[in-house]
Amino acid sequence: MPAELSPIDKAKFAAARRAVDFVENGMKVGLGTGSTAAWMVRCLGERVREEGLRITGVPTSSRTADLARQVGIPVIGLDEAKWLDLTIDGADEFDGELNLIKGGGGALLQEKIVATASDRMIVISDASKEVVNLGAFPLPVEVVPFGWQTTRALIEEMLISVDVLGRQTTLRLSGSQPYITDEGNHIVDLHLNRIANPRQLAMALNQIPGVVENGLFIDICDMVIIGGPDGAVELRDINEGTVTQERIDFAEDGNIFADID
Numbered sequence: 001m002p003a004e005l006s007p008i009d010k011a012k013f014a015a016a017r018r019a020v021d022f023v024e025n026g027m028k029v030g031l032g033t034g035s036t037a038a039w040m041v042r043c044l045g046e047r048v049r050e051e052g053l054r055i056t057g058v059p060t061s062s063r064t065a066d067l068a069r070q071v072g073i074p075v076i077g078l079d080e081a082k083w084l085d086l087t088i089d090g091a092d093e094f095d096g097e098l099n100l101i102k103g104g105g106g107a108l109l110q111e112k113i114v115a116t117a118s119d120r121m122i123v124i125s126d127a128s129k130e131v132v133n134l135g136a137f138p139l140p141v142e143v144v145p146f147g148w149q150t151t152r153a154l155i156e157e158m159l160i161s162v163d164v165l166g167r168q169t170t171l172r173l174s175g176s177q178p179y180i181t182d183e184g185n186h187i188v189d190l191h192l193n194r195i196a197n198p199r200q201l202a203m204a205l206n207q208i209p210g211v212v213e214n215g216l217f218i219d220i221c222d223m224v225i226i227g228g229p230d231g232a233v234e235l236r237d238i239n240e241g242t243v244t245q246e247r248i249d250f251a252e253d254g255n256i257f258a259d260i261d
């Protein structure tokens with residue numbers, strides 16, 4: 001591993017490197033989006049190229065589809081795959097029940113559909129994303145462009161009735177224009193600070209006309225792998241109730257970094 005990688009990238013890499021060990025020949029694998037998931041795609045690409053691992057990837061964004069093709073992973077769409085063995089993705093926050101906030105990179109809709117259509121979801125993360133209560137990270141909500149201001153007002157009205165610490169909302173921008181998701185929608189970020197009941201909030205949001213999906217992933221994640229900059233990894237399996245400590249040997253992974261700009 002090159003010395004110039006930041007400690008946070010080393011931590012993300014360690015988690016990603018461990019997660020791809022769960023991928024086996026013949027699997028259909030959901031490929032998440034974001035900087036942590038990008039490490040996973042690179043690690044998986046290396047297994048495809050070096051070991052001849054035979055898998056099919058289902059990307060959760062156009063960015064991930066481009067990267068997967070670049071590193072040699074065959075990709076298909078979800079409707080062709082129908083059902084997946086495993087999805088590996090990053091997250092913006094996770095709590096003790098492995099409930100998540102996702103969508104910081106704008107890919108929450110495809111990510112939630114793909115993860116839900118998978119036998120198993122593994123989240124890869126560095127330690128900074130673990131929280132007691134979800135909500136410090138702004139909760140992304142994908143809304144259709146038609147009438148988005150009305151939808152935002154309805155969201156704000158609904159927030160009065162739920163137990164959160166903040167209620168400010170912002171339209172996500174790309175430069176001076178509204179951010180556009182892969183599905184052609186906008187994102188409203190909810191600055192809630194602390195969400196007392198994520199399950200209730202997720203359901204309330206999705207009942208609002210104009211809301212396509214929200215970034216709360218409840219009961220979807222099966223395992224989180226937390227990486228450290230020294231190669232330490234912790235695997236928490238919510239179904240088995242197990243916590244396992246291991247270590248990744250960075251020295252074995254030189255090839256992956258040859259591809260990185």
Ligand SMILES: O=C[C@H](O)[C@H](O)[C@H](O)COP(=O)(O)O
Pocket residue numbers: 032033034035036037089090091092101102103104105106107108111
């Ligand atoms: O929309 C983006 C995704 O939900 C990402 O997985 C999430 O934002 C985490 O991204 P990163 O690994 O870059 O922190």
